[in-house]
Amino acid sequence: MNRKKLQKQAEALNRSARHFRRPEVECLIRLFHTLVPEAGERRGAAGLDRNAFRSVLHLTFGMTDDMIMDRVFRAFDKDNDSCVSVKEWVEGLSIFLRGTLEEKMKYCFEVYDLNGDGYISREEMFHMLKNSLLKQPTEEDPDEGIKDLVEITLKKMDYDHDGKLSYADFEKAVRDENLLLEAFGPCLPDIKSSMAFEMQAFQETHDL
Structure with missing residues (x-):
């Protein structure tokens, strides 16, 4: 060039x-x-x-x-x-x-919003957490543990209690606790x- x-x-x-x-x-x-x-x-x-x-x-x-x-x-x-x-x-x-932080929040939300509908749903959280967590061979049903984790996450981040995360929910949660920026898997270096x-x-x- x-x-x-x-x-x-x-x-x-x-x-x-x-x-x-x-x-x-x-x-x-x-x-x-x-x-x-x-x-x-x-x-x-x-x-x-x-x-x-x-x-x-x-x-x-x-x-x-x-x-x-x-x-x-x-x-x-x-x-x-x-x-x-x-x-x-x-x-x-x-x-x-x-x-x-603002730009990274928008970017992470876009990465986690798998179907692009403007929300991170329970199903999307489940898929990402299941994918990123290491399987423990001793666990009878690892899916149950992940479902529990999804509920804990929703409890912490879903401010309007509609069962899914909007960008406003995600932004508020991350501003309160920066570590939640990559809550559903490492997508930043x-x-x-x-x-x-x-x-x-x-x-x-x-x-x-």
């Missing part, structure tokens, strides 16, 4: 990915093109497909939960064309790595892996 094209792209993305400085945006664009070598060559939907993106989540950020990784991919893929474009990559990472990613991705900007 030539320098002029890179600078032009970085300039455009620097406005929408507001948590990165311009040299950092340039680094992320270059990284994107190493992950998708053919992105610059072909027209149409050029970007990271589901498998390539999941492999980044797994290898770089240590994510292992298939359902959550799939939902993170969908949260990045704003136009639903089944691949993450360079714009979606940089804007997504801006929130993923450095987002404000931990500090160690995000620092390692930034050190590697931005090493040429030196002054991090």
Whole structure:
């Protein structure tokens, strides 16, 4: 990718990915093109497909939960064309790595709202918790324990008592207790892996 094209792209993305400085945006664009070598060559939907993106989540950020990784991919893929474009990559990472609490709450809620209806239902909680909790071989019926956990969670987070979590419920609960941000599975990078990613991705900007 030539320098002029890179600078032009970085300039455009620097406005929408507001948590990165311009040299950092340039680094992320270059990284994107190493992950998708053919992105610059072909027209149409050029970007990271589901498998390539999941492999980044797994290898770089240590994510292992298939359902959550799939939902993170969908949260990045704003136009639903089944691949993450360079714009979606940089804007997504801006929130993923450095987002404000507000931005991260919206992102996590979107990840957890499996059917996109604006609520996290009992069924959705059950699926995610069942997926993310380690199975204990001694448990007779692990599903019962998860159902109990869903009820405890609802009791704590469902402020309007309608049996499901709206964004307003989720936001209030997280503001009261920040640890609830990832209540239904890890969908943000931990500090160690995000620092390692930034050190590697931005090493040429030196002054991090």
